[in-house]
Amino acid sequence: MATYSRLPGSVALITLQNPPVNALSAAVRQGIVDTVQRALKDPKVTSVVICGQNGKFCGGADIREFAGPMLGPPLVPMIHAIEAVDKPVAAAIEGVALGGGLELALGCHYRIAHSKALLGLPEVTLGLLPGAGGSQRLPRLIGLTAALDLITTGRQHDSSFFSSLHLLCVCSQSISSVCVSGQSLDSRRLSTLPCPCPPDVDSLLDKTMVKVRQRSRGALAPVACVQALMAAASLPYTQGMEKERDLLTTLFNSGQARALQYAFFSQRVVGKWSLPSGASWDNSAARTISKAAVIGLGTMGRGIVVALALTGISVVAVETQEKQLAEASQVVPAMLQREAGRRSLATPPGVISFSSNLQDVCEVELVIEAVFEDMSLKLQVFRHLTSVCRPGTLLCSNTSGLDIDRLAAVTQSPGLVVGMHFFAPAHVMKLLEVVYGPRSSPEAVATAMQLGKRMGKVSVAVGNCPGFVGNRMLKPYLEQANFLLEEGATPQQVDEVLEEFGFPMGVFRMSDLSGLDVGWRIRKEAGLTGPGVESTRTRQGRRYSPLPDQVCEAGRLGQKTGRGWYQYDGPGGRVARSDHWVNIFLEAYRAEHGLVARSIAPEEILERCLYALINEGFNILQDAMAAGPEDIDAIYVFGYGWPRHHGGPMFHAGQVGLGRILERLQHHHHNHPDVPHLKPSTLLRRLVAVGSPPVQKWREFINKERVHSQL
């Protein structure tokens, strides 16, 4: 709702009230309409100020309402009516003015803001465009060039940025002096102004469209934003508004908008974690960490040190190999400086000390081990840590899939051991998997989750199983990609299909980037390859492709060696080019194994890679290794490049239709009975059997099924 009060003198104050962010729900819109009317009717009122309760102007349209029918007064005529009134109206912005909130402010005649307020039009991130006049009013106020950047990226900025664009009035003036009654408001009505455009407007729009299409990888909203701004640049306001409405309707009804809105809420759902034990964010106390240590200063360790230091934590960075330590003590401060600059921090807040002595971690509150991914080495480090650290120190491992319980078992306090699985580069990537074992205490999980949040990560609590959630699902995906090569596809064909779907990189380009030796080592440890293992295509009772092992054996480890599934300009080269060697190698391989190459349709490539991955997601939910589909989807969107406009693998399964996924998995499993990952999960079958409920209902369904021992 919105409340009305009279300030001393002649100013009416309208306060938006809808905690926590004063979103423009039907009740708030109705409140605005009513209170503006009241101010207009009151002869003693000469000016109006609109503000938000609890130091927040407005977080925009109420996204929760998008799923239902539109009730209450619509936003566009409401804002238009405010702009048209003949008493000056000012928006007094504290906290946030986002989306519809900023559009409301653009309909006011004046805008003033607190220096720390954040403003922006983030609709594009929800699969929409600023559809309450924002795409037409903003460029008329700040010019087409600046508006294009803000609207197509959804970036938020503080008031000094917007003051420089003349979106805000000078803050030092009092509201009553800003809203001087009697002055003509004509020039304050943004809809009546021309849109300032640069001389090369067509070229600017064309270039922006090309850039946006490249960046958006199939997302509709950024393209629609450019189209709406083209209209603002070339059409009168009324026609521009019609274009805005048409584009918004198309976007609003698209699956992409639903996916992006789901992604918005799932990011928040995973923050409210809960464990099968009943421990959760609201009953577990997190410790505040001020001193931490990182053991191992390879690529991951260095990134983790920077991520911690950026939050203001003092870090002891330990590396026992002198050469690596010397290098890290040069590189890490430079990384920290660069990242602080990127985040507009004047000076990096945390202090880092480098050491080659494990003993130096004895005073810290939390340790993150980031040594080489080798169980015996990690066990050795954990045995050492538990003897040198103060009792009560949290011991975390950055393992990407090894058993947390085994590490916990060698310490004096297994309850204080959790996994903190970062993604490279650790100071940049948003995802953190917080891995709990049966003995991890709620306090340890809460502290790791809280620390992740402080580092700006999307932290997801996951159970302890090989590969945890993300890498466990990656395995069947990679496996299918290799089988497709055996059957006749090329790495480029597979990658093109996945990139067309929206991944920034196909599976083979991604593997080259990560290094092919990572998986090779894991397969060797699992006894799947290496000396003494017979070179067959069935291993440990299931279909196995030795292709990636053979590529590694040829010395092709990916970008770092300049050769992998593709060729590069040299070691460390970034641009992937197809390699004749790979084609010859695949032909020879198929001939050796009596395989006849067939032409494989893009649909089959996509189905087999994605549905195998999705099927493993259902198995993970069934095994209670992730609390809900939102957790899996957040992991894939923030850690594995899953296109956000497809919501995440589990959301995508719902969009495709669970019945269809089941039927296609059955089909592929029938054709490949020696591939257990294609066997449809029991949970998927159960969901289909009860009529394929929407993804938001799965968590409840799984819990019920578990109670009734159906899973």
Ligand SMILES: CCCCCC/C=C/CC(=O)SCCNC(=O)CCNC(=O)[C@H](O)C(C)(C)COP(=O)(O)OP(=O)(O)OC[C@H]1O[C@@H](n2cnc3c(N)ncnc32)[C@H](O)[C@@H]1OP(=O)(O)O
């Ligand atoms: C029916 C047709 C109408 C078509 C009109 C189309 C026009 C649309 C214009 C729009 O305005 S679209 C919405 C644009 N606004 C946004 O995208 C802002 C989204 N919110 C945020 O970015 C952040 O939440 C925040 C406002 C910066 C606050 O961040 P903070 O970290 O402080 O808190 P959160 O944990 O993110 O949020 C707290 C709480 O509030 C819920 N919430 C936030 N924004 C909205 C919103 N716009 N609508 C509904 N709910 C919102 C959020 O989900 C959290 O809820 P929880 O239950 O506590 O998890």
